[in-house]
Amino acid sequence: MSKPTGSFVAMITPFNRDGTVDFGGFRTLLDMQRRHGTSAVLIMGSTGEVSMLSAEERRRIVEETIRFRSDGMSFWYGCTGNNTDTTIDYVRHAAAAGADGAIIAAPAYICAPEADIERFFMDVADASPMPIGIYNNPPRVSTDLSAEAILRLAQHPNIVVNKESTARVGQAGRLAAGRPDMSLMCCDSPNLGLVVPTMSLGGHGTANMSGNIIPAEMAVISKPWTEAADARNFQDMYLRMLPMLHFCYSAINPVPVKSLMRAVGLPAGDLRRPLTGLQGAALQAGLDIIRDLELDKQYGFALGKVAAAAE
Numbered sequence: 551m552s553k554p555t556g557s558f559v560a561m562i563t564p565f566n567r568d569g570t571v572d573f574g575g576f577r578t579l580l581d582m583q584r585r586h587g588t589s590a591v592l593i594m595g596s597t598g599e600v601s602m603l604s605a606e607e608r609r610r611i612v613e614e615t616i617r618f619r620s621d622g623m624s625f626w627y628g629c630t631g632n633n634t635d636t637t638i639d640y641v642r643h644a645a646a647a648g649a650d651g652a653i654i655a656a657p658a659y660i661c662a663p664e665a666d667i668e669r670f671f672m673d674v675a676d677a678s679p680m681p682i683g684i685y686n687n688p689p690r691v692s693t694d695l696s697a698e699a700i701l702r703l704a705q706h707p708n709i710v711v712n713k714e715s716t717a718r719v720g721q722a723g724r725l726a727a728g729r730p731d732m733s734l735m736c737c738d739s740p741n742l743g744l745v746v747p748t749m750s751l752g753g754h755g756t757a758n759m760s761g762n763i764i765p766a767e768m769a770v771i772s773k774p775w776t777e778a779a780d781a782r783n784f785q786d787m788y789l790r791m792l793p794m795l796h797f798c799y800s801a802i803n804p805v806p807v808k809s810l811m812r813a814v815g816l817p818a819g820d821l822r823r824p825l826t827g828l829q830g831a832a833l834q835a836g837l838d839i840i841r842d843l844e845l846d847k848q849y850g851f852a853l854g855k856v857a858a859a860a861e
Contacts, residue, residue, distance in 0.1 A: 552650065552681055553710045553733040554624055555754040556589035557772035559761035560597040562808045563611070565819030571607060573614045575817030579762070580618050582816075587769030588761060592653050594628040596690060597759040597804045601658060602822040608640065612647045624650035626683070632657050634670055638677045645680040652678065653713065653757075655685040661692035668699045675708040683711030683733075685757075690715075697724035704730030711735060713757040719743050726751035738768065740795045749775060749784060760791075760798045762807050763814075764845065767791050794843065797836045801828065810836040814851035 561583075564575030576593075583591055593615055594600040594608060603611070612627055619625045629640035629652040641652045654674055656667045671684050684703060688694035694716055695703075703709050712730070714721060715737040722744055725734055736744035738758035745756055754774050761768035770787040773780055798807045802825075809827035811818040813836070821827055828836070837853060840846050846853035 552624065553754070554590040554626070554651075554735075555733055555774055557587065557761055557765065557769040558590045558592060558626075558711075558713075558735060558755055558757040559583055559588050559765060559768065560592040560595040560757060560759045562759075562762055562804050562811065562818055563594065563598040563600075563603070564817045565822065567819070569820070569822070571611060571614075572817055572819055575819070576611075576615050577618050578817050580615070580623075583761070583765050584620070584623050586765035588623055588765050589755065589769075589772075590624040590626055590650070592626045592628060592757065595653060595685075595759075596628075596655075596687070597762070597807070598628065599804065599822050599825070600628045600630070602825075609643055612644050612649065616648045619648070626651040626653055628653050628655075629682075630655045630657060632659075634673050637670075637674050641674060641678050641680070641682065645678070649680060651681040651683060651710070653683045653685055653711070655687050656691040656693045658691050664693060664695055664699055667693045667695065668703065671703050671709065672706060675703075675706045678708050680708075681710040682708055683713060683735075683757075684709060685713045685715070687713075687715040687737075688717070694718070697721050697728065700725060701728040701730055704728075704732045711757075713737065714744055714748070715739070715742060716744075717742055719747055722747040722753070723751055726753070738771070738795060739799045740792060741799055745771065745788065750781070759803055759807055760795055762804075763798070763810055763816075763840075764791060764794055766848070767794075790843065793839045794836075794845075797839055800832070800835070806832075806836060809833055810840075813837060814840065814846070814849075814853060816851075 631637040
């Protein structure tokens with residue numbers, strides 16, 4: 551089973567003016583990721599507003615975006631449903647369409663105990679015809695898996711990735727010490743503080759959403775450390791990009807990053823209601839960071855025009 555490493559970017563879902571999914575926008579954004587060193591993309595994770603997509607939209611997104619796949623970047627899909635059977639259906643549909651893997655979180659809102667979610671992941675893995683990754687995301691779903699539970703899940707041959715979003719920083723060390731046969735990745739939120747311990751203890755990359763706006767920089771931050779230069783490059787880039795990481799998590803994901811993408815001319819569209827984008831000073835803060843870091847020059851962002859409009 552393939553185990554992704556490096557920068558695993560959780561993509562936004564771009565929308566047209568009428569609120570439909572913008573598949574041309576998806577192509578443009580995926581090409582941007584491919585050109586800037588992204589190893590894998592997650593389509594329809596929480597960054598992709600998946601909980602506000604219809605079942606029909608979810609299936610069509612898989613079927614349409616898989617056409618844009620090419621060598622060098624794997625395509626994974628968020629397949630969590632509101633129960634076990636629905637999740638398995640989404641996984642099997644994505645596998646049949648040609649996906650490289652699926653990322654699964656605990657079903658939202660039910661706030662299930664750890665034992666039930668461990669069983670949920672096992673049941674989905676048993677039924678999956680392709681690799682899956684588990685996403686320990688207590689800020690979104692309440693359930694927070696222990697290191698012991700994750701290490702047990704790592705013994706399943708279909709479970710090849712763990713993405714950590716726990717607020718318990720010490721979990722990074724406990725997982726690394728267990729040496730599981732899976733890619734150990736973490737959320738890029740600087741508020742959780744998992745990136746530095748995960749990468750320094752042998753982590754395999756980050757499953758990040760800031761890569762939507764800074765893909766090349768996240769590729770450097772997410773590169774596994776195999777020599778001293780990797781650690782030095784990580785330190786330099788992480789500290790330089792820290793203002794952007796903080797901005798991307800300055801409001802609920804994906805509000806800041808999608809608002810900023812739209813402001814600089816990337817095909818993002820509006821957030822799906824009831825979410826609304828950043829405006830005024832909140833948005834200007836992100837534009838100022840882009841200017842200060844000269845990201846507008848690197849990526850050709852349309853900063854001047856939008857910055858003036860945001861004032």
